[in-house]
Amino acid sequence: MQSDRIRFQSYKYKVISAQEAALFFKDKMTIGTSGFTKAGDSKAVLPAFAERAKSETIGITLITGASLGHTTDTDLANNDALYKRMPFQVDATLRKKINDGKVLFIDQHLSETAELLENKHLPKIDIAVIEATYIDENGNVIPTTSVGNSATFAHAANKIIIEINTSIPLEFKGIHDIYIAKSYPNRGVLNITAADERIGTEYITINPDKVIGIVFTEIPDSPAQVTAIDPKTAAIANHLLAFFEKEIKEGRLTKSLMPLQAGIGKVANAVMSGFAKGNF
Numbered sequence: 001m002q003s004d005r006i007r008f009q010s011y012k013y014k015v016i017s018a019q020e021a022a023l024f025f026k027d028k029m030t031i032g033t034s035g036f037t038k039a040g041d042s043k044a045v046l047p048a049f050a051e052r053a054k055s056e057t058i059g060i061t062l063i064t065g066a067s068l069g070h071t072t073d074t075d076l077a078n079n080d081a082l083y084k085r086m087p088f089q090v091d092a093t094l095r096k097k098i099n100d101g102k103v104l105f106i107d108q109h110l111s112e113t114a115e116l117l118e119n120k121h122l123p124k125i126d127i128a129v130i131e132a133t134y135i136d137e138n139g140n141v142i143p144t145t146s147v148g149n150s151a152t153f154a155h156a157a158n159k160i161i162i163e164i165n166t167s168i169p170l171e172f173k174g175i176h177d178i179y180i181a182k183s184y185p186n187r188g189v190l191n192i193t194a195a196d197e198r199i200g201t202e203y204i205t206i207n208p209d210k211v212i213g214i215v216f217t218e219i220p221d222s223p224a225q226v227t228a229i230d231p232k233t234a235a236i237a238n239h240l241l242a243f244f245e246k247e248i249k250e251g252r253l254t255k256s257l258m259p260l261q262a263g264i265g266k267v268a269n270a271v272m273s274g275f276a277k278g279n280f
Contacts, residue, residue, distance in 0.1 A: 005164045006214065008139040016213040018044035021129075021161050022052050024212060028083065029126040030061040032117075032153035034163075036110075038069035040146030042129045043219040044163050046072050053081035063087070063117075063125065065110060065148020069222035077103065087113045114152040118183050127212075128157035130204065132164050133172045135214075140203035143176050144168045145221055151178050151204045160210045167220045174202050 006012050022045055025031065035041025041064070050072065052058070061084040062076070073091035076082050085094065086106035098105040116122045130150050133142040143150060144165050154160055179200030181187050192199060229237075247253040 004170060005134040005166065007137045008135050010208060011135055011139065011211060011214055014211060014214045016215060018048035018215050021045045021213045021215050022048040024127060024159070024161065025049050025060060027058045030063065030123045031127050031129065032063045032125040032149065032157060033129040034065060034131045034146065034148060034150040034153070035068060036065040036146035036148035037067050038224055039221045040131050040144045040148070041068045041072070042131060042163055043070065044215050044217040045129045045161055047075060050075035050079050050081050053079040059083040061123070063113060065146060065150065110149060114149050117152055117156045125153055125157040127159045127161060128153035129161045129163060130154055132162050133168045134164060134170060135162065136203060139208045140205055142173045142203050144172065147176055147178060151180050154204050154206045155180060157210065159212045160206055161212060162214045164214060164216050166216060166218045176202055178204055
């Protein structure tokens with residue numbers, strides 16, 4: 001199994017446990033981890049760090065692609081393992097800590113985080129934790145079920161820990177298109193004019209000297225659960241429907257509502273329910 005998943009010879013001696021990997025985290029470090037809305041996130045190292053924080057006074061600034069799966073954010077918050085968190089989270093326990101002023105939080109679009117890191121407007125990432133399907137013969141990381149900001153984290157970090165998830169088949173290679181744009185003012189045009197065009201690679205290129213550990217796990221992604229509509233979210237949805245109707249009447253939107261980014265959670269569920277019932 002290890003030979004299938006680690007094909008870069010000089011990495012084979014770097015396999016460690018999640019608990020050993022978590023020991024690399026020091027108090028007040030900035031950690032960047034892979035994942036995008038509960039897919040492709042750290043399922044071994046971050047939970048091990050949360051467990052470590054139960055008995056130690058230690059905390060980190062955690063930057064992710066989006067929300068984390070399973071109970072990772074809950075455990076980190078409950079064990080006071082977070083000083084700062086960005087750019088997105090959906091965990092009730094962590095939200096309470098944020099609202100109580102116990103964890104600082106920056107809510108921003110994912111792309112803004114990558115931009116700020118590349119322009120050095122955010123503190124440098126000490127350690128990046130990246131989930132991988134496998135590592136190829138040249139040391140490149142084949143991502144699992146998401147990319148998010150993983151490529152930027154790997155590029156910007158001082159050190160890298162790779163989590164190899166054996167629940168993901170090796171055939172996963174090929175679904176991603178990894179591309180890091182040049183920094184301003186030298187940014188060019190993203191030359192994509194068709195859905196099947198690619199401008200990047202199927203893998204994340206990393207500096208082998210940065211890799212300090214490789215952790216194996218077989219924990220699958222945790223699916224997001226959409227909760228039932230309640231009176232508040234139904235009221236919000238009705239306001240949105242009324243707003244869209246007015247925008248269409250005024251000619252600022254068409255009935256396709258393009259361009260419009262999809263929402264998430266209970267509000268989106270309520271809105272879609274309104275569409276289904278013919279309220280729009």
